[in-house]
Amino acid sequence: MTGRVTVDPGSPMPPYEQLRRQLELQIRSGVLAPGRRLPTVRQLASDLGLAKNTVARAFAELERGGFVMGAGRRGTIVVGPLDGALDRNTLITDAARRFFAEIAPVDPTFPEVLEALKRVVDDGQVPPAQNTSAVPVHG
Amino acid sequence: MSGATWPLGLLWIGSVIAVAYGSRPVSDRQLTRWATRFDVVIAEDWRSHVSAQLRRVRTVRWGAIVVGTNLGAVEIYVAAIDLERAAGISSPLTKMVPFAAAALGAIAAELSLARPSGGVRSASLAVRRWTDYIDIPWIVFVGVCLPVSLAASVAMLSRPEASTQWVWLAPVGCVLAVLAITAGINAVVDRPAVSVDVDHRHVDDALRADSAHHIVGAAVALAGVVTSGALMVVVDGPGRLIPAVIAFVLLGVWFGLARTARWSVETARLQRT
Numbered sequence: 001m002t003g004r005v006t007v008d009p010g011s012p013m014p015p016y017e018q019l020r021r022q023l024e025l026q027i028r029s030g031v032l033a034p035g036r037r038l039p040t041v042r043q044l045a046s047d048l049g050l051a052k053n054t055v056a057r058a059f060a061e062l063e064r065g066g067f068v069m070g071a072g073r074r075g076t077i078v079v080g081p082l083d084g085a086l087d088r089n090t091l092i093t094d095a096a097r098r099f100f101a102e103i104a105p106v107d108p109t110f111p112e113v114l115e116a117l118k119r120v121v122d123d124g125q126v127p128p129a130q131n132t133s134a135v136p137v138h139g
Numbered sequence: 140m141s142g143a144t145w146p147l148g149l150l151w152i153g154s155v156i157a158v159a160y161g162s163r164p165v166s167d168r169q170l171t172r173w174a175t176r177f178d179v180v181i182a183e184d185w186r187s188h189v190s191a192q193l194r195r196v197r198t199v200r201w202g203a204i205v206v207g208t209n210l211g212a213v214e215i216y217v218a219a220i221d222l223e224r225a226a227g228i229s230s231p232l233t234k235m236v237p238f239a240a241a242a243l244g245a246i247a248a249e250l251s252l253a254r255p256s257g258g259v260r261s262a263s264l265a266v267r268r269w270t271d272y273i274d275i276p277w278i279v280f281v282g283v284c285l286p287v288s289l290a291a292s293v294a295m296l297s298r299p300e301a302s303t304q305w306v307w308l309a310p311v312g313c314v315l316a317v318l319a320i321t322a323g324i325n326a327v328v329d330r331p332a333v334s335v336d337v338d339h340r341h342v343d344d345a346l347r348a349d350s351a352h353h354i355v356g357a358a359v360a361l362a363g364v365v366t367s368g369a370l371m372v373v374v375d376g377p378g379r380l381i382p383a384v385i386a387f388v389l390l391g392v393w394f395g396l397a398r399t400a401r402w403s404v405e406t407a408r409l410q411r412t
Binding site for chain 1: 259261329330
């Protein structure tokens with residue numbers, strides 16, 4: 001699996017934090033396996049339309065957390081979470097739990113929630129899936 | 140004062156034909172051939188986008204070659220005004236200009252490709268590298284031309300009968316070629332991807348490989364031709380023919396890299412890993 005990241009400039013969360021969270025989640029879930037090389041700061045900054053410093057900051061935070069390691073000219077390499085990998089399903093379930101907790105005050109019905117999710121995907125706010133129906137989680 | 144205008148007329152006719160050829164729309168057949176060459180399948184919803192991109196880069200590349208050829212043909216322009224003054228104007232420098240323009244045009248073409256606009260942006264985590272888009276031996280060849288051209292220039296200086304006016308040209312031409320490759324391939328690798336969809340990404344990679352082949356092809360021709368020119372000055376006798384032949388072969392290499400060489404980015408990536 002190649003993996004991908006999405007940054008929403010309209011989000012209240014700073015771009016570096018959006019990036020850090022998504023990368024951390026993908027490392028924890030095993031989408032990015034230990035030994036896997038990440039794109040260069042320049043490539044990611046260019047693709048995401050971010051400043052290089054923003055991407056470098058996300059990488060630095062991940063390195064401090066023990067998720068990645070700078071390997072000089074070889075770039076940045078995933079070393080895996082220090083506290084062990086988490087099950088992918090657990091991560092998705094946790095994210096769903098947080099999502100439902102956030103919308104609970106509105107008391108939506110389940111079809112309304114599904115409809116909203118579909119609208120977000122159809123509006124292009126979430127890029128279409130590559131091979132499966134998986135969508136990136138923003139943490 | 141008397142001028143010869145017919146060469147200028149021919150140059151202009153050739154220029155107009157080249158511009159028209161370069162800017163013509165990309166036919167379905169050409170698009171299919173291009174997709175086969177770069178081992179990609181172009182999704183139906185992306186055919187018009189890819190056609191437009193290919194037409195744009197071809198227009199820029201041919202435009203640069205036409206501008207370079209006209210700049211290099213300064214002798215023809217002067218001859219149209221005053222035939223006598225034109226005699227001494229042609230130089231190794233004017234012969235180098237079209238190749239340098241072609242290399243710059245190939246870079247400009249890459250820079251002209253579509254980029255994503257604002258809003259939510261996504262990025263694939265696939266690593267892009269030079270080796271995904273071009274064979275390294277061609278880059279090494281250009282790098283090797285630099286010391287060879289320097290050695291030829293030093294040899295030129297040690298020959299009292301040889302003119303030293305253009306002794307700097309071959310090394311400078313090689314440095315230009317190296318710079319063109321460095322800047323050009325970095326532009327290829329760093330161009331933001333317009334889509335993370337896997338099929339679109341493969342086609343986007345093919346556009347990058349196409350650009351890389353044009354940039355490196357033009358740089359090979361530039362470095363090869365100036366180095367061969369310098370070697371022809373320092374080699375005596377029938378041996379002078381060898382660099383001349385090499386120069387022609389390198390023009391063929393340029394054509395081959397730019398127009399016919401097959402390349403699969405996916406295969407290159409697999410070989411790397």
